[in-house]
C-alpha cells in the first residue's frame with residue numbers, strides 16, 4: 001500500500017490534466033465531494049493538507065462530530081461478533097447493576113440499535129435525588145456515545161410485579177433520538193406489553209419548532225462544501 005492511500009476518504013488523482021486530491025464524505029446515502037488540485041492550492045503537499053482539514057471539518061459537520069467511517073468500521077467489527085440477543089434477558093441482567101438504595105426500585109433497559117448492537121442501562125440514584133438517572137436514558141446515552149443513530153426497540157424490566165412505564169423525560173429524549181420505536185414493558189411475572197413510543201408521547205416537542213420560529217438555524221445543508 002502506498003503512502004498516498006492511507007488517508008481515509010481521500011484519493012490521489014493523476015490523470016490527463018487532473019492532478020490533485022479527491023475528498024469524499026457520506027451521510028444518509030448522500031455523498032459530498034471536492035477536488036483539491038495541486039495547481040489551485042500551490043503544490044501537492046499543500047493541496048493534501050487542505051484536503052485533510054476540509055474532510056475532517058466536513059465529517060464533523062455532517063454527523064454531529066462523529067466520523068461516519070469510523071462508526072461504520074466499529075459496527076462491522078461488533079456485528080461480526082453479534083449473536084441473536086434476548087432483549088428481556090439483557091434488560092434483566094442489566095437490572096442487577098441498578099444503584100437504587102433510596103427507591104429500592106430497580107429498572108433494567110435493553111435498547112436495540114439498527115446496527116444490531118444492544119445497549120443496556122439501569123437506574124442510578126444520587127443522594128441528591130433529582131440527579132438520579134433512569135435505566136432508559138443510561139442505555140440511550142451509551143448508544144449515542146458509541147455513534148449509534150438508528151434504533152428499533154427498547155425493553156424495560158423492573159423489580160416490581162407491575163409494568164414500569166417510562167417517565168416523561170425518557171419519553172422525550174427517546175422520541176427525539178430514537179424516533180417512534182417499539183417500547184416493550186415486561187413486568188415481574190414475565191408478562192409483556194408493547195406500545196409505540198409516539199403513542200406514549202403524542203404532540204411531542206421537537207427541534208422543528210426552532211426552524212419555524214427562526215431562532216436557530218439547524219445545520220443540515222452541506223451545499224457550501226460542494227464544488
Ligand SMILES: O=c1ccn([C@H]2C[C@H](O)[C@@H](CO)O2)c(=O)[nH]1
Nearest residue numbers: 103105107123134135165166167
Ligand atoms: O421508567 C423508569 C421509571 C423509573 N426509573 C427509576 C428512577 C428511579 O431511580 C426509580 C424510582 O423512580 O426508578 C427508571 O429507571 N425508569
Ligand SMILES: [Zn+2]
Nearest residue numbers: 134166167170
Ligand atoms: Zn425515565
